[in-house]
Amino acid sequence: MYNLTGRNIVLGVTGSIAAYKAADLASKLTQAECSVDVIMTPEAAKFIAPLTFSSVTGRPAYASMWDAASAVTEAHVALSRRADLLVIAPATATTLARFAAGSAEDLVSLTALATRAPILICPAMDPNMFEHPAVQANVETLKARGVYFVGPDEGRLASGQMGVGRLSEVETVMGAIRFVLGRGGDLAAKKIVVTAGGTREQIDPVRYVGNYSSGKMGFAVAAAARDRGADSVLITAPTELADPYAVDVIRVKSAMEMRDAVAEQCARADALVMTAAVADYQPAEAIGEKIKREGRDSLTISLVRTPDILKDLSADEGLIKVGFAAESNDLLENARKKLKSKGVDLIVANDITAEGSGFGADTNQVTLLDKSGAEEELPLIGKYEVASRILDRVVSLIETRQR
Numbered sequence: 001m002y003n004l005t006g007r008n009i010v011l012g013v014t015g016s017i018a019a020y021k022a023a024d025l026a027s028k029l030t031q032a033e034c035s036v037d038v039i040m041t042p043e044a045a046k047f048i049a050p051l052t053f054s055s056v057t058g059r060p061a062y063a064s065m066w067d068a069a070s071a072v073t074e075a076h077v078a079l080s081r082r083a084d085l086l087v088i089a090p091a092t093a094t095t096l097a098r099f100a101a102g103s104a105e106d107l108v109s110l111t112a113l114a115t116r117a118p119i120l121i122c123p124a125m126d127p128n129m130f131e132h133p134a135v136q137a138n139v140e141t142l143k144a145r146g147v148y149f150v151g152p153d154e155g156r157l158a159s160g161q162m163g164v165g166r167l168s169e170v171e172t173v174m175g176a177i178r179f180v181l182g183r184g185g186d187l188a189a190k191k192i193v194v195t196a197g198g199t200r201e202q203i204d205p206v207r208y209v210g211n212y213s214s215g216k217m218g219f220a221v222a223a224a225a226r227d228r229g230a231d232s233v234l235i236t237a238p239t240e241l242a243d244p245y246a247v248d249v250i251r252v253k254s255a256m257e258m259r260d261a262v263a264e265q266c267a268r269a270d271a272l273v274m275t276a277a278v279a280d281y282q283p284a285e286a287i288g289e290k291i292k293r294e295g296r297d298s299l300t301i302s303l304v305r306t307p308d309i310l311k312d313l314s315a316d317e318g319l320i321k322v323g324f325a326a327e328s329n330d331l332l333e334n335a336r337k338k339l340k341s342k343g344v345d346l347i348v349a350n351d352i353t354a355e356g357s358g359f360g361a362d363t364n365q366v367t368l369l370d371k372s373g374a375e376e377e378l379p380l381i382g383k384y385e386v387a388s389r390i391l392d393r394v395v396s397l398i399e400t401r402q403r
């Protein structure tokens, strides 16, 4: 998980019906090798027991500042000093008001005032409450002080009401945590453009020529770039995957649309990572109406070459280009050819037939080939980790580039 490993996260839980979801968040953070200290308001402890949190984090959970003061040797503010990040999830209207007013009545608001770590707030409340000018004013005050917010989301609340007030999904909160921790990382102020997914070339209004790309590799690169502070742009062909938090997602369908989006985004970018499986061929002509089966025993569709996105790119000289070679045979030989013919700085050779590798898998086994002729074979690892290794290379290529 890279930017989560070994981080000290203080998780503040307040008195919302959504407090039970914080247990899942505490568990996911612990699984990602964070050290998670849970602090709760006395009201939160009416919804969920501290024991639930201490059971999933393996660390004490505090529901009173008096407990914390006796258990932590330094003082009641020790947790605020230790934190790399304070997350308040769920955050009630009352807690927002206390924090905005500078009140330290309980362990959560006290820690929020005492810490100098970044703070991420995840509000959860009835939609009418959230819309109220008093709550909105507190949100604005806190935002103006540099506090990060995620959500609340729109949807069905525990009360049965629909509206904006739901605690953001745990996956989204995890993305926001990684985003906040990544601020000031080694890709800060750099724009990284990533392509993902398999393009769809329309045959008729209901059919297309496609491929099995899931988009997971590109989504992982875009998220990993975000987690290092980059301005991360993801141009993706259709996939099942949800937009990653704080990534600028541009959805396209065909190779042509992807080429245009890449050209536009790369005009002011630092690096382009092309993980998308772009179709090599598209139907020669778009058929406006659905092709009927009646009266046909066979059907021939004529295909023509799609544009070559990298070759058509007239981006400025300093753009670092990373290509992928997804091959089913003669992997390294084909990758070496592609490195030259595409004029890229780095090729990621990906044997899509290997066990646990390629389309749809959560892991990947790749070899990195650069212009100097060096080849680095990586073990079978998670796609986020592969993405991080690719971005390590991008960081050094950006440092040494000539512009």
Ligand SMILES: Cc1cc2nc3c(=O)[nH]c(=O)nc-3n(C[C@H](O)[C@H](O)[C@H](O)COP(=O)(O)O)c2cc1C
Pocket (backbone or CB within 6 Å): 013, 014, 015, 016, 017, 018, 041, 042, 043, 044, 091, 092, 093, 094, 095, 106, 124, 125, 126, 129
């Ligand atoms: C069943 C129930 C659910 C509640 N859910 C919320 C909620 O989702 N958001 C909120 O702001 N307040 C909610 N409240 C009200 C808060 O619990 C109350 O304002 C409390 O004082 C908050 O204290 P705290 O911020 O110190 O935890 C709820 C109250 C009850 C009884």
